[in-house]
Amino acid sequence: MGARALDILIALVSRPNETIGKKELLSLVWPDIAVEEYSLRFHMTNLRRALGDGKDGARYIATLAGRGYCFVAPVTRLCYEVDSPSVATDSSHANLPSRLAHMVGRDEDIQRISDHLITDRFVSIVGIGGVGKTTVAIAVGHHLIEAFKGAVLIVDLSVLSDPGLVATAIASMLGLSVQSENATPALIAYLRSKRMLLILDTCEHLVDAIAGLTSQIYAEAPSVYILATSREVLQVEGEHVYRLDTLSYPPEEAEIESTAAQDYPAPRLFIERAAASGAQMNLNDAEIAVVVRICRKLDGVALAIELAARRVEAYGLHQTENLLDRHLTLPLLGHRSTTPRQRTLQATLDWSYQLLSELERTVLRRLAVFVGHFTLNAALSVVTDIDIDQSQALGAIDSLVAKSMVATRPLGAMMRYRLLDTTRAYALNLATTGAEATELAARHAKYYQRWLEQSGSDWPTLSTGPEKSPYFAALNNTRSALEWCFGDQGSVRLGTKLAATAAPVFLTMSLLPECRRWSERAIAELDDTSRGGAEEMQLQASLGVASMHIDGPSEAALAALSRSLVIAEACGNVLGQVMMLWMLSLFFVRQAEFRTALDYAKRARAIAGTIDEPDATALAQSALGRALHFVGDYTDARPELEAALNHWSSTHRIFLGIDERILTGVVLMRTLWAQGFAAQAVERARQTISDAKLSSNPATLAVALSWVSGVLIWAGDLQSAEEHVDWLIPHAESHSLGPNVHVGRSYKGTLAINSGDPKAGVQTLQECLKHLHTHDKKLNMALGQRKVEFNISLAQGLIAIGRADEGLAIIDETISRIDENGELYLLPEALRMRGCALLALPERGVNQAEACFMQSLALSRRQGARAWELRTAIDLARLLVNCGRRADGRKLLQPILGQFTQSRETADQRTAAQLLAELDQD
Incomplete structure (x- = not known):
């Protein structure tokens, strides 16, 4: 069947058993074109013949006299199904743009x-x-x-x-x-x-x-x-x-009446696009013949047809053909090997360009500096100068859109513009002076530098594909501008400014290699007059953070961060100093050098106190609270963490690509646990996971999952812990977050030990921990903070399977590590596990074990770590009972458990309560 008959069928089938009037059907099938009713009857006859309507009693289309037509056959809607039900579908980043309201011939x-x-x-x-x-x-x-x-x-x-x-x-x-x-x-x-x-x-x-x-x-x-x-x-x-072939058109030798000619896609596209631009055509046999000739000359190339059709309103159909005849014979740009159809498109672009006013030509050439989509504000910033004011530029852009030289598309709430690839390539080949090209590229780079400065706060909030699309368009233009700035004809000074502005955005979007690449390039180009300023401070900071994420806590990353701090101090930039001290503290936390981390955090807190800047105060509080937690000072850590989290919850900002709200939340969660507030710790864990899920950064969710799992294991909620670990591992694997994968697998081993399968747990933990001896710095950075925690679990497993001597050796090594790096927050637990290992080795005696338990209790009390105190008290009470000192055991355990006034919400509290009940019965 013909294309018109197919359009009629689609219109009828889309509304089965519903009468569609003749006028409505004409408007649906021939939009923007006036045709007679006989055309509808002609195509309806062909459609019924193609369907076999009336043969052997089959009924498809009913004619309702005076009303219209109705599709009366049964209609079943089918859709494609891809046979892979077990594979996840994720449409959160889907970004498919709207399709054309009406396509022709496809x-x-x-x-x-x-x-x-x-x-x-x-x-x-x-x-x-x-x-x-x-x-x-x-x-x-x-x-x-x-x-x-x-x-x-x-x-x-x-x-x-x-x-x-x-x-x-x-x-x-x-x-x-x-x-x-x-x-x-x-x-x-x-x-x-x-x-x-x-x-x-x-x-x-x-x-x-x-x-x-x-x-x-x-x-x-x-x-x-x-x-x-x-x-x-x-x-x-x-x-x-x-x-994909070009659109078909009637053969040259064929004699086809006007109505039938419109069934071919190429003439139909021409007629529809001409009508859409306001052209008035009679569409008699003579005019249809002109349309067909134009389509033949353009070889059915859709873009060329659209460009020509847009000219009919201004020049008329016959004059459009005459102009086209002259310009298609001009010498053509490009290689001799270009195919005839490509030469036709080139010639059509030549022709369209020649028909533009001088103003429109200039604006088109200037718009070619953009890659992909751009906004009207961006266009005006680049196009306007002393020769072209804003009103002239707006008029020229509107005209270029009307003439199909510039395409439009809504992205988000704002209209975006772009040159089609063929049009942009053509415009870039047009002769421009070196001075003009340089000035255009400089204005383009300056615009995107300003845009990045103004939109910086928006980037962390982007989570879906449609939200990100407009920003990616700007990022592509930023890349193009950076390439020009650092190229042979570019402006290094402008490139340095643009790179310093773009680097934090690259960090926020987790484009770490690009951040490092452009930061290094810009730093290398700094001269004596530009060194030591705000731009170098930003570039060094971004370089340090990107390098730390890519290579781990390397010397290069430390040097960059330290250089940024020196510049901030020299410039008297207090917020910059606090940011760098906060970042350096985090650097040493990740390197498990907690005393050094605390020194930097204290410096940050002192400097932040010299100005009234909430962000600086919150950064310093986050750093100090985190460092105090790891050195075991929970009493002082908690108020710093709570104050910082309160600020980040109300003012969600990203500094150097890091979501401090999530990091502060996980440390506060562990602090609450250690202090004995298990219910609050679990609630904070749930809120942190919820916040991380809303983040557009997959690494943020992986961090939250990895820390939350540990607290759930400590609380004895092994089922919830396993669910979070089973969430963490595939999430980290799918985003190539290798260190987090190993953390998840280490927790798998810990869960096995706590669930009654210590042999499997030991094997899993040993396999994971051996990776610390590799040269993978990123893995060392992730597991380095956890090595004490996982060593304690490994020792517990080794004791359970009768290898207490190996467990004791691991714990002694772990305690030595704690003494070196100041990781005191787990020292009470390490001392407790050492006592358990000694109890499993009769030749070492109970006295040494009791001494370890007493050391653990004393340290727990100094730290205010009631959770560790209770856990140690349970083991020590059992030791006392086994030594015939039941009263001493009851006297020890009862007041410690009494500190927990809430319901028995952890496994340790339930165990202690059961042990006391047994002692009270005797």
Whole structure:
């Protein structure tokens, strides 16, 4: 059937058993075009013939006299289902833009591509520039969106010039933390358990990089479906090539009446686009013949047809054809190897450009500096100067939009603009003076520097794909500006400013390699006049944080952070000093050097007290509370942590890419536990997990899960602890957060020991802890803070399986480590476990064990750590009972348990209560 007949069928089937009037049907099938009713009757006859309506009693379309038509056959709605129910679907970062309200001549292409995708999983739409590959890909995404439960992500690769950023671009749009120069492993790990449709748009300029990446995704992520658009085939295993042809038009030798000619997609597109721009056409046989001739000359290239159709309103149909005839014979730009159709598109762009006013040409050339989407404010900032004022620029942009030289698309609440790839490439090839090009690039860079400064507070709040899309467009322009600034013709001074502004944003978006790359580049370009200023302070701070995340607590990271502190001190920047001292304290906490961390935190607290700046005070309180916790001073730690958390909860800000609210929450949770407030600790744990889930940073959730699991184990809620560990491990694996994976597995071993399977637990913990002896600095940083905790669990397991001598050796080594680094918060528990090991070794005697328990009790009381005090008191009371000193055991345990006035909410409290009850019976 013809295209019009198909449109009629779609309109009728979409509203089965409902009468659609003739006028409404005409408006649906021929929008913006006036046609006679006989055309509807003509196509209805063809449609009924194609359906077999009336044959053997079959009824499909009923005619209701004076009212219209109705589709009367049964209708069943079907949707594609991808057969992988066990694979997770995540649509939180889906960003599929709206499809065109009305497409011409692509329904069959969309259906066939969709079928191939479901069957083959990997389809490349290949065709010449301007043929409509992107439009069709977006339509396929909408066609299959229900099959993928909304998980359809489109990545515009036209904005990238660096092949090394392909995996990074996809990963960051999925919300992944990019912590390596090569983001591919992290991306593959994440996609391996996902079911989604990934649309990679405009691949031809990065074809080698994309070919390698898509090949890996296809092989290792079996539930990810790939749809690529490119001017050339990727040539990788699994790829099914769909060549998108140009729109068809009547053959030259055919004599076709005007109505029938409109059934061909190319003339129909021309007529619809001309009508949409306000052109008035009679659409008689003579005018349709002109339309058909134009479409033939343009070889059915959709973009070329749209450009020509937009001219009809201004020049008329016949004059448009005449102009086109003259310009299609002009010498063409490009290589001799260019295909005829590409030469036609080039010539059409030449023609369209020649028809622009001088003002419109200038504005078009200037807009070509943007990559991807840009806002009207951005355009005005770049386009306007002493020669073009704002009103002229607005008028020119409106005119370019009307003439299809500039495309529009709403992103979020604001309209975005962009030059189509073919138009931008054409505009970039136009002759511009070196001075003009330099001035444009400088204005472009300055605009995005200002924009990043103004929008910095927005970045941490972005969590979904639609929210992030406008910001990624700005980030792509920032990358382009940085490349120019540090290029041969660029401005190093401007690049330094832009890099200093962009670095915190790269940190917040977890684009750590890019943060380090541009910070290092900018620092290297600093001269004597720019060293030691605010920009270097910011660059050094960002470099230090990025390096710490990528390489662990390295000397390079420490040097950068220390240099930033020196600059802040020299400049008298108090907030900058507090930030660097806070960061250095965190650096040494992660390196398990807690006394040094406390020194930096105390300095931060003292300096913050010299100014009335809530953020500085809260940063210092966070640092001091955290350091005091790790050295076992819970009494002083808690008020600092609570004050800081109260500030961060009301003023959620991100400093150097770190969500201090989450870090403060987990330390306060552990402090509450140690002080004996188990219910409050568990409530704080739940709130911290809830807050972390809302964060767009996957590493933040991994941190929260890893610390919460330990408190739940201490409380004896092994089921909840296991649920959190089972959440942590796959989450960390899918985001390539290797250190957190090992923390989760270590907790698996601890859970096994506490659940009655000490042999398996010991094996698991030993395997995890041996990784500390590797050269993986990141792993050492993550497990270094936990080594004391996991060593205590390992010793407990070894004692349980009769290897108390090994357990005692581990505990002695652990206590020596505590003495070295000041990790006193777990020393009471380490001393208790040493006593347990000694009790399991008869030759060492109970006296040494009792001495260890007494040391543990005394330290717990000094620290205010009632939880550790109770745990030790239980073991010591049992020792006293076994030595025939029941009264002493009761006298010891009763007042300690009496401190816990709430219900018996932990396993230790229940154990102590049961032991006291047994003693009271005797």
